[in-house]
């Protein structure tokens with residue numbers, strides 16, 4: 001069915017070309033387009049802020065990864081738990097995080113959701129089911145399985161999803177978690193955003209397995225490889241996996257093939273790939289794909305322009321707000337060590 | 341009141357808390373059907389079922405991480421590590437995840453869980469099954485560390501640990517398991533607060549601050565010092581390593597003028613060094629003579645009985661140190 005490849009020179013769209021793509025109505029897709037564009041513009045704005053020296057540390061953007069987050073948000077319920085990686089702005093925004101609070105957090109400003117203590121790598125908001133983005137590769141994956149275990153212990157109709165990269169597949173904790181999740185039929189979805197690079201190293205240079213979705217087959221887990229850049233395909237796969245999880249049929253592993261259009265992190269020199277490779281991948285990136293899909297379905301360019309203009313305004317407002325926002329009270333440095 | 345073993349006290353605390361609070365569940369290796377390698381969790385699976393007493397594969401990172409996830413959404417897991425030495429296998433989950441979660445999320449998430457298990461030397465288990473880990477854990481803000489020495493304190497502190505909203509490391513020295521002590525009748529509810537020391541022996545010449553199994557060693561040393569040398573040692577049972585109850589230590593040293601901190605983890609960069617540093621920073625005027633610490637020498641624990649005995653900072657080392665301090 002698929003002709004998968006770990007090589008970044010293979011277009012992302014090549015995976016799972018046979019999957020159904022017309023599962024959502026135009027009315028459903030329009031807000032998804034809006035969200036995808038919002039994520040894109042927030043990320044681009046953050047990169048600009050980083051370039052101007054306003055953001056310290058490591059900031060990883062999800063430019064090119066938007067379909068995974070937007071498809072997920074449409075497929076799951078708000079009360080479903082989510083954990084993800086340091087590359088987690090897109091999941092949080094798609095679940096409804098206010099861009100103002102998000103940008104404030106990245107800048108270390110007081111109105112940030114974690115008062116500036118977490119920053120770019122630790123996006124979180126339990127009221128949106130966002131149970132933590134993690135700076136340690138793979139560490140958030142057992143957390144999601146534990147949340148699924150909690151739902152099972154309590155008898156709740158709630159599932160968990162966790163996002164991780166291709167590089168995380170080589171962490172031992174992942175396999176410990178896969179085994180237990182399958183053995184205990186936990187209601188959890190493992191979503192691998194395979195952008196085919198771990199930091200600056202293509203996984204084809206380090207992996208002895210060429211198709212990541214095959215790893216979990218040894219545990220007896222349902223798994224598939226999909227075109228992670230087609231939001232409808234992502235939506236469809238997660239919807240089906242969620243139904244399995246809710247029905248007590250256990251976990252599903254989804255490998256969504258994607259491509260990171262920006263550097264691994266702000267300031268990445270990108271000496272490890274050619275401009276031609278990036279250019280070739282632009283034809284398959286999720287925002288352009290959805291744009292074309294909507295035009296094909298008869299939505300006018302004017303309507304899409306209008307949506308984009310609104311988003312531009314919202315994001316600019318959020319950036320201005322964050323730049324003006326106050327720093328946290330220095331007393332905050334000492335709080336939240338223990339819950340009292 | 342009745343006499344029970346240390347093991348029985350822990351088992352009762354688990355049972356009573358599981359009856360009281362639906363959110364409490366147990367997870368670890370061999371804890372369910374077998375009842376725990378040291379029989380601490382025996383008969384709990386029978387009462388609470390597989391849903392709340394979970395036997396895991398040998399996957400410390402995985403089940404520690406899953407317990408953290410379950411705690412983040414409101415359950416209260418009690419994780420057993422078969423030997424405390426194995427915390428190193430899942431150290432990322434304990435220190436980078438559980439301990440830092442509340443802080444790095446600006447208070448949005450918290451991790452109410454207990455990590456418990458046995459540690460320490462004295463049974464010839466060798467280098468990878470005998471470590472005392474309290475000093476390492478004390479380096480990490482965000483996690484509490486308790487190390488009781490009596491069945492009464494063990495039960496009361498474990499109940500407090502389960503009810504605490506933070507990750508708590510609960511240390512059980514393997515030499516304590518079959519010691520016996522007074523315990524209120526089953527079902528009579530009591531707790532022992534975390535972070536509160538207890539004077540286990542009154543004296544006027546020197547204060548020993550310690551916890552866990554070295555507390556029993558210090559009490560024996562104190563009796564012998566009294567009988568053999570007429571020296572009257574006060575023994576403070578810290579009971580918690582994080583937070584440290586230095587107030588009780590200072591009250592004692594105000595009376596004795598001398599302080600010796602004792603623990604089984606190594607002395608170098610250990611919790612005893614911290615206790616000594618604290619008194620020099622906060623209350624040096626209480627000291628009539630230099631404060632000291634006593635812990636393991638910088639070696640791993642060997643198997644041979646004579647070598648292990650040589651290294652463990654137990655009764656004879658405590659006596660010798662006290663005598664040298666009073667010379």
Ligand SMILES: Cc1ncc(C[n+]2csc(CCOP(=O)(O)OP(=O)(O)O)c2C)c(N)n1
Nearest residue numbers: 087135136137165166167168195197198199
């Ligand atoms: C345990 C651990 N090792 C190394 C790192 C440094 N690091 C951060 S991101 C990354 C690459 C991860 O790649 P992948 O899982 O494919 O995710 P991607 O960044 O491509 O989204 C590495 C090695 C880390 N954060 N944690």
Ligand SMILES: [Mg+2]
Nearest residue numbers: 165166197198
């Ligand atoms: Mg990657």
